Amino acid sequence: MTTPPTRTGRGRPPRLDPVRTIETALALLDEGGLDALTMRRLADAMGVQAGALYRYFATKEDLLTAMAERILAQVSAPTAEEGGSADWSARLSALARSLRLALLAHRDGARVFAGTHSTGPNTLNLADSGIGILRGAGFDDADAARALLAVVHYTVGHTLEEQAxxxxxxxxxxxxxxxxxxxxxxxxxxxxxxxxxxxxxxxxADRFEFGLGLLTRGLLTRA
Incomplete structure (x- = not known):
């Protein structure tokens, strides 16, 4: 559990900032899971009043969205060289694997991510990289978007079951x-x-790879 920060001069509480708040929330998530993460518990861990958190996060949903964005910082989009192959399906699969591992890195990570709608740079980079891979393979814009959604939804759903x-x-x-x-x-x-x-x-991992293989082979018929 994150150690509550010490108070500064004249008994004033430490200055809050969103980065430290998210890091503390993720530490609490790893310790007790999503159901145990409350705004009050987060405030206690940071040594502040619960109301102070609402300066940055108006609702718990806002906090979860910020946490999901932070989790996606661990996702990497391999280039053709980094993926070991110029094959678009290998690169798309590598992106899906990276997303799964990022979600698994935190307890209930998939539950945190599911249903959030972040527009932060990590989320946008994931989406842009995936769609870029598919457009570069010859998919039209509509199919590229639908294909990425299918891969992301499969990855998140599988990881939800895995973490459960x-x-x-x-x-x-x-x-x-x-x-x-x-x-x-x-x-x-x-x-x-x-x-x-x-x-x-x-x-x-074996189950994930089987389903991912089905998806990418299916997409090959539309490439």
């Missing part, structure tokens, strides 16, 4: 063992039984 499965014990929904026991006990679901090793696998 990785939640601390007692917080996660049904564990793989619960599914395995239900299917085995019923004995009437032959197709589920045959695929249980995959359905209960915790190799999230």
């Amino acid at each position: 499965a990785l939640s601390p014990a007692g917080e996660a929904p049904a564990a793989p063992e619960v599914l395995r026991e239900a299917v085995t006990a019923a004995g009437t679901y032959p197709h589920l039984t045959a695929t249980l090793p995959i359905l209960t696998s915790q190799d999230h």
Whole structure:
């Protein structure tokens, strides 16, 4: 947990700034998850009154949007050389992988990002890079935009499920063992039984790559 800052001369609270506020909020997110992150708890961690936070963030949604923008600072858009290939699909896949890793870097990172509408430079760079890759591959403007949305939505949705499965014990929904026991006990679901090793696998990276491959191969038909 972030250590509350010390007070300055004459007992005055330290000067707030949005950067330190976001960093503290992310530290609290990693410590307790999104459900435990409140404006009051954030204010306590910073050693200020809760009302002081509203100077920069009028609502918690505004705070989450700023946090999402900060999370995306870790996303990198590889060039053809950095991606190891001039193939546009390899570069688009690398961008999706980078987004997934950025979201995974913080507890509930995908939940923070989902539904926000940041127009900060990190978010805009991600979108512009992805659309640039697709336009450079020959997609028209409409298809480039739709294709990027499909890849981003897939990545965020997959990571939401991944982070839910990785939640601390007692917080996660049904564990793989619960599914395995239900299917085995019923004995009437032959197709589920045959695929249980995959359905209960915790190799999230493998699942992600499979779906990403389907997406990019599908997009190849429109390139």
